[in-house]
Amino acid sequence: MNKVETIEEFYKAKNWLPENLRNEIGHFNVFRLEPFVGANARSVPYRRRDYFKITLVIGSGQVHYADKVVEVQKHALAFSNPQIPYSWEKRDQIQGGYFCIFTPAFFHQYGDLNQYAVFQPGGTPVIELTEEQTEKVKGVYERMLEEINSDYTHKYDVLRNLALELVHLALKAQPAAKYDKQTINASQRITSLFTELLERQFPIDNTHQKVQLRTAADFAGQLNIHVNHLNRAVKEVTEKTTSQLIAERILQEAKILLKHTAWTVSEIAYALGFTEVTHFNNFFKKHVPLSPLKFRNV
The missing domain is CATH 1.10.10.60 (Homeodomain-like)
Known part of the structure; x- marks a missing residue:
């Protein structure tokens, strides 16, 4: 299997290394998806990453998670974590979207992300979205982009809350658990x-x-x-x-x-x-x- 892709390697391809990449508060960033997709986009190898990623995909595509293949017919919100290898196929069919990446330390003092089904083994990491849900998710990412470029002292607290908002939007879109x-x-x-x-x-x-x-x-x-x-x-x-x-x-x-x-x-x-x-x-x-x-x- 390909070796684990570190977050440093992700940034190396962009010829940039953020200063706060490995500090004690963790790292967070958000991007528009357009430069990473389309007919000229490079293929993404099947491998694990050492960081979390939440992606809004606008358009159809195909994602390989562990030993499963998930077909995205229209729009979807996809969650990946350091435990599960994944790759995207048919990326020329993806019209756009957004993604945010963050290290485990970014949430370390604020709860375990593995408590949420979208990050759990056997959970549902890809959630198909309606047009209305897609607009809500796009709004969250736009707020992320606005916040990360601001000078607000506590902007990373806001960004952490916005990432959790994506998690809860996805959980609400899934069928309710049926346990007593x-x-x-x-x-x-x-x-x-x-x-x-x-x-x-x-x-x-x-x-x-x-x-x-x-x-x-x-x-x-x-x-x-x-x-x-x-x-x-x-x-x-x-x-x-x-x-x-x-x-x-x-x-x-x-x-x-x-x-x-x-x-x-x-x-x-x-x-x-x-x-x-x-x-x-x-x-x-x-x-x-x-x-x-x-x-x-x-």
Whole structure:
């Protein structure tokens, strides 16, 4: 897989390096999308970035997130984070838009962005917008552009609020969650901790990494709770079993590694915690169903 693109590399292409790029308050910037799209725009490689990005896309396009492909038919608001690799295709069909980028430190003292579904694994990172919603989002970006060019002392507080406004506009555009408010708090907290532990093992960036937590019992031990308690909480919140979620995440990473690295199947199997290549092959064929090599060559 291509190495992680740092925010410094993003600015290097623009021949400019902001002074506040790595200070303790974090970094934020906002841009119009037009210079980055169209027939003459360079392709964007499939890779992870070490910064967050929220993009308003006006026009159709195609975005690859992890092992999924999302078709944007009209307008969309797209969220990316350092955990998930992505790339945009068919960028000549994108008419314009805006995007803002920021480092994790920009929100560090103001809450965890991973609490929001648009930044969570398995969440919905691309939200199709109506014309009315698009106009609202464009208004937020115009306010960002105005604010970042102002001399106001607390402008980054305003920009932080505007970024959160985009998050909440996206969340409101999605179907409401259907969990029981009486029971979700404890179960949601346990599920969130489980998900964080699961995601912390990914992405696999080199062949020396190895997934250590593979079973519900492994995660329960790390969380210091009984495995049955973990299974009940996860099932209540996600409507899936703990084992299903673990398998889905390992399968997702397997697909990414098969399509976007030159690693052997043996190296991928070992990195994903399989002691035998045959075990990995059987696991993969059970879920796809293709052998890993056939999937790589499709």
